[in-house]
Amino acid sequence: MVGYIDVTQTTGQDATGQEAPAPRRKRMSRADRERQMLAVAEEVFAERGFRAAAMEEIAERCGVSKPMLYEYFGSKDGLLLACLTRARAELHEVTAAAMAEGTDPLDTLHRGLVAYYGFTESHRNSFAILQNEAIGLPHAAVEAVEATRRQQHGLIAPIMAQWAPELPEIAIEAYTEIIIGACERISLWCTTRPDVTPEQAAHYTLDFCWLGLQGLYDRAATDG
Structure with missing residues (x-):
């Protein structure tokens, strides 16, 4: 059963030739159980789509009861939100x-x-579900996706400001949003092009975005 770690498959015999009792199987910790449930849920959501995914199937694949799944996450919406929170x-x-x-x-x-595209590649199917089913997702899940965008904005914007400190803050904000939007579209495109590596995807993105930004930077430097 998936929910337990098997220490041995047979009972064996002791020194007297009598059958020895099988060692007890070690129960998963709550943290390990939760990680297992989230990993399985992500697989099922990717295979079935969020709306078609059934809690019964997720519980069965985990080797737990359906009530236990609800005990951990409250609902299918809560389970999806937990998956998104972990991914973020x-x-x-x-x-x-x-x-x-x-x-x-x-x-x-x-x-x-490269790191971003590597991550979305390893979560390829789930990423496609989020993009294609966005309208049908619960509000909390949509908010979680938007929080992920804000998180990435917080990483990219300071780099943009460091590169071109003379650009106004609103321009840095706008260009950062453009890069984030481009990355999402390229990631979705990569779900249909498994031959494109994360390194190639990063190269294409920079070819397009950075060359355009370089022109803006040169113009701003000249005007200054």
């Missing part, structure tokens, strides 16, 4: 860590983009 935290962790290694604004943005 993981995305922030990987992109922030990658950007911290950057040597200049362009390198920092490139590293962040």
